[in-house]
Amino acid sequence: MPLHDHPPIAPWQERLLVNGFTPLSSVDWPGMRAATVFLRGCPWRCTYCHNPQLQRRKSGDTLLGWPHIVTALRESHQMLDAVVFSGGEPTADACLGDALAEVHALGFKTGLHTGGAYPDRLTRLLPLLDWVGFDLKTDYVHYAELTGTPDSGARATQSARLIVASGVDHEFRLTWHHQLIAEESALLAAHFAHELGARRFVLQEYRREGVTNAQLPAHSPLPAQLVERIRLIYPDLIIRGEICGLAPG
Known part of the structure; x- marks a missing residue:
């Protein structure tokens, strides 16, 4: 009789730092x-980050083992x-490629939320x-x-170019908050995405959930003029009120 009921854990599975799992979402993709x-x-410290607890690689938080995730995926396959x-920024984890390959082997499509902090890793x-979702x-x-x-800025620009050039399906999204982003800055970002050839542009309404900066006003409605100006660039502009990638509490 075998000594182990399950196959041994690969070294990369032990190094992958999983700190949250949502079994089913209709908004994350x-x-x-x-x-x-x-x-x-x-590596970034965005003021409006809604998962600040995931910013540091090392923590006393309880991590989830990758075999647990694989078991859950197999049970929910249908x-x-x-x-x-x-994340966090998932490309910060050097073992992400191994996890993506295993997910593909299980028969699932694979998606990524990224701010583009590691363009060299993104290439691979x-x-x-x-x-x-950029x-x-x-x-x-x-x-x-x-x-x-x-x-x-340089890293995000390089990553944005890589995503569009790759031909992988994508969306570019910008979260609006009036204290952090000027209307002209948001408009320039939309122009940049369009000039690159980004297929979809999403303007996301700021949501308070998860944000730890108490000095940031909780409400920041999208300016109608900004929406109209971006629609001239992206007639199919998507306005999104849900939070993509909100880690479970």
């Missing part, structure tokens, strides 16, 4: 019934179309992806101010 896996780590990896991951933060000039990271 619009149009798909998706499970969402949340990975720890993000209910799901896809698996989305979110794109062939394993069926869809990318979080475009603001215009290039104001990126460092919003993310708290000096080279974030």
Whole structure:
């Protein structure tokens, strides 16, 4: 009789830092019934981050073992179309490619939420992806101010170009808050996405859930003029009120 009922855990499975799992979501990959896996780590410190508890790679929080996720996916196979990896910034985890490959082997489509912090890693991951939700933060000039990271604008720009050039299905989305993003900055970001050839542009309403910055006003309605101006660039502009990638509490 075998000593183990289950196959041994691969080294990458032990290193993958999973800190949240949503078994079924209709918003994390619009149009798909998706499970969402949340990975720890993000080098940016965006003021309106709704998963700040996932920013640090090392933490005392309880992590979920990857075999647990695989078991849950197998049991829900008939209910799901896809698996989305979110965060944090999921590309901060060097083992993400291994997890994507296994998800594909299980028969699911694969999706990614990313702000583009690691373009070199993204290059290697794109062939394993069926869809990318790219979080475009603001215009290039104001990126460092919003993310708290000096080279974030250059990294996001490189990643945005890679996503469009790859041919992988995608959406570019910008979350609006009047204290953090000027209307002209949002408009410039939409122009940038359009000039790259991004297929879909989403303007997301700010939501308070998960945000720890108590000084940030809870309400920031989308300016009608901004919506109209972006519609001139993207006639099929999507306005979204739900939060994509909100980690379970």
